Amino acid sequence: MIFVLGLLSLVVYALGVRAHDARHRRPISRWQIAFFAAGVTVVAVVLSPPIDALADASFTAHMAQHLALTMLAAPLILLGAPLRLALTAPPPRIARPIARALRNRLVVILTAPVLAWLAFVGVMWTTHLSGLYEAALEHEAVHIGEHALFLATALLFWYPIVGIGPTTHPFGHFARLLYVLLVMPQTAFLGLAIYQSRHVLYPHYLAARNPFGISALADQQAAGESMWIAGSLIMFVALLLVAADWARNDSRLAARIDTRLEAVPLGGSLLLSLAIAAIFAPSAASAQAASNATQVREGRNLYELRCSSCHGIHLRGSPIAPPLLGVGAATVDFWLETGRMPAMVPANVQAMHEPPQFSLEEINALVAYVTATSPGGPVIPIVANFGPGNLVRGRAIYAANCQACHGAMGQGGSVGYGYIAPPLYAASVTQVAEAIRTGPGPMPRFGPSVLSQSDLDAVVHYVNVLQTQQADPGGFNLANLGPVAEGFVAWVFGLGALVGVIRLIGSNA
Amino acid sequence: MNAPARGSTLQRIAALALLISLCASVGFAVAYSTTESAQLQGLALGVALAGLAVAFSIWGTSLVAQEQVVDQREMASPDWERRTAAAELEAGTHQIGRRHLLSRLLGAALGVFGVAALFPIRSLGPNPNPQLFKTKWTPGARLVGEDGKPVRAGELEVGSIVTIFPEGFVGDASSQALLLRLAPGTLHATPDRADWSPQGYVVFSKVCTHAGCPVGLYRQSTQELLCPCHQSTFNLAEQAKPISGPATRALPQLPIRIAENGYLRAQSDFHEPVGPGFWERGG
């Protein structure tokens, strides 16, 4: 749908350009067309289904989406001077009514810069701090309306800054400077407020499965951080451009902007907002399987209701699921607590960590039933002893046994054939220990003779440190992606910024 | 040319930039002395430099007279000069070349000297060949883990994996190996390796046969090893034959036996060189 709209607007614009070029000596500059096309492309890409899906699951991605819409697409579209084209392209008998409509009382009032500023800021604050955001996440219609609102207020906001095209509100240079300057603290404060919130603002993200493998709170903090930083950065760039423009040009800015202004890498903000911040691990309480008769009975009922259709009567298994004989309390507890069972994905797709589908009592009951029916197998490990002494040994054990698959920073990794060793940030310490002892899925198992209890304490301690206190004194850790992300940042931010600089100080002839 | 009005505005901006830069430089000195945060130090220093950048850029593009100058290029030297140079060269060279015996001897002397001068390069490293064909594994060497403790049969369950070394050589790069226990009946051992893997315990070299990285990833559900560097996959059931990725050779297998007291011991060194291929390695 969005593609159709985007394509339509590009077609209309192209027709307009043709009409304009046919009747004017000076053709529309390539840059203007490129800006408009880029702006429409950004809108289409950012609102396309895959990105939308990503935004549905991650606050940071959603924030990036909005930032791209309001701070990248909107000014780009306006740099394409669509309104001016609308006046100069059609023949006079069409252009005149358009011009008259633009002078209409209502339009004049609504497009006043002060109102545009207030609308932009107001919409920003109210959508984030009211129930509107959550409602948008839950209902598609509200979401579309929200995006339309963002885009509309952004276009109105940027119009006086870009300064191309017909306007009934003369807006001096100094005013423009002030206009941008005053909006900077708004994005900063809102971003900061989101960043510092200690609880998740939008419950929708608690239930969603985060594609970056981080907790909803960490995601939210990253989103707040990116809004604050990216928003300030973009506004600062806009400030510089307004100042530069003021310097270069005391009359109409339009012609100059076409050739002088090159897209300073505003697209870098997209990546910036995808940077992941500190990691938090919500620790779920561990299930203590205390077997007694009622628990076993309840467990059997649950088993027969929810599990036996795949895992067979009396844990015997079936053609579509393995038997659960002798798997041990740790195995059952792990798979249920991490929501991997009951299976919600097809058998050939790897199940990832989700919120559990059973309550804690139900999980305890199922554990009791399985261990009572078929004793044996790893018990639920108890990890304690998080002293400073075993942190070093824990790191050594982690390095020797875990980091090849799970990554040096616990960020996870591909293990081939479509399998992934998941990031370790979401699991509780007990779940980590259970995974080590039981070797779920493709993961090897590490029994007591390979890793003693004190070894287990040590390595789980280290994983816990990775989850909660990851040392990033150097700044943004770029999602722990390593040299890949570093290269990307160097090209996009480093070289991109400097190419912007040389476009400004060099000539184009 | 710039109108004076514009110039003074730009001048103000440049002045502001320099002022900010000045404050930021002071800020950097303060940040350096009082905080350990790379972010604060970087911010101060960065703003200081950016301010100077803005000032210089404005100055160079707008506050000095924008003019264009034209230089004429000198192409190659004029013909007479080229001829003179060629003649001078020829005159001097002829004097040398006239003396045939001497010039030939000179050429030979310089040539042989050049070759001889390359010989000291040999001192930069030892003959690598002996070390490439063997590791520290000897007949009867006990398998020990990274902590130096010997491994017994029975300590490993199916689906487990341990990195091992020969006793006394923990950490040795070429001897590093993986001890795994495969599910019974899954290993298809060739006849010549029938007694290499008692009770499902197998040992393979951990050094990838493609480019030498440790093959650290194990998918126990399918009993396959994966090397993270270039994604070569080895199927353990077929004696670590590569089934995916750029590796061409199976990981060398170490023949082991279960000794008295249950300790696992090597029967001998690997039967082929471990690690990536090289010219002398043979088929």
Next chain:
Amino acid sequence: MIAKLMLWLDDRLGTSSFTSRAFRKAFPDHWSFMLGEIALYSFASLLATGIFLGLLFDASDTHQIYHGPYAPLVGVSVSGAYASTMRISFETQAGLMIRQIHHWSALLFCAAIVTHMARIFFTGAFRKPREINWIIGLTLLLLALGAGFTGYSLPDDLLSGTGLRIAASIAMTIPFVGVWIESLFFGGPFPAPQITGRLFFTHVFLLPSLIVGLIAVHMAILWHQKHTQFRGPERTESNVVGSPLWPNYALKSLGLGFASFAVVVILGGFFQINPIWQYGPYDPSLVASPAQPDWYVGWLDGALRLGLPIAVHIFGHTIPAAFLPGIVFPLVAFTLLYLWPWIERWITKDDRAHNLLDMPRDVPWRTATGAAILAFFLVTTLAASDDVQARLIAIPVETLTRVYQGLGIALPILAWFAVFQLCRELQARAIQRAMKDPRIVEYVRSPEGGFDEQQPTSVT
């Protein structure tokens, strides 16, 4: 005061004859001519930060017990190289920032060189009389890659140590002399303790002195030959039009210089790079993800990943599978690039000197070829991170490998034709625009001997 200094110098060196012309020397201002300067200033940043780091680094393989503030490594035996890098990062004031600035500058340095080289290629600036500078520039690129690789291998951490292992293995694939080359370079079969000191010496002395020397020659030749320029009014093959060096160009260049410094400082302060404490010290039996080199070596690692598992056996000797992507591919690619000015001359039969640049669209076949080469390098660079992509977009890494193998063949071909076509269209549009521009007229000789004006029928 400066004037007094100039006089003082002239008394001793006779500089005024040089400076009087130098100050008015013409420097064309097109923005794309400043890409080389970005590389230059990143290198300056590397020198400055490198001196700081070199004075604090301990290039020793001798192991010691770590006792610094990073808790998970306290008591671990690490090399002097690793320990001193940890000290720089955690116990030296501004050490971490400067270390990060240094590494970001290296990434930027290589990126700027590649972009600058692309500009030279696509505008034909390598043609006579500038072949020497093309050779020098390409050599500088290789030296920069070498300096980067040796540099990030200095801290002896797990990630770079793995890279050294791969480099040693690639060297070993060379027929006849491979294992000897490896042993002579590293000081023995991998892992040889001598490598730490050799990396330091190479990174801190050998390569920088070569780079500095070649940059000096590069710029001296540029100065002597004068810069190229795009076609334009009053610009000919035998002149050069631009801003005077003093004060205009000098000020702009300084502005760019400070901007480059500002960028790497901001990156160094805010973006963590190469966190060696996370990777841990190098141990030949350990490996972790991420398992990628710095971006400018990514094309080589990606080529290794995409390489086919085919080894050649000749008379009892082996040419391993990694030989083709690891040795042959770079050799062929860089030989092609080195010889390009002569290859182009052989194709175009054009022996003349050129001081006016081509618009890339005006030489469609060269632009398309350059695009195809870049496309191939892009595919191999992207392939280096295929396992990271596999994790993020949940597509099996084996599938991605196949995709990139296919793209490695298809994308350059597609790129060639697409860019060729694009150039043709841009040419056509430029002609159309010129023909409609009333300021451009064609003068045609009339039979009577006078000249008539008319709208142009073609653009040459």
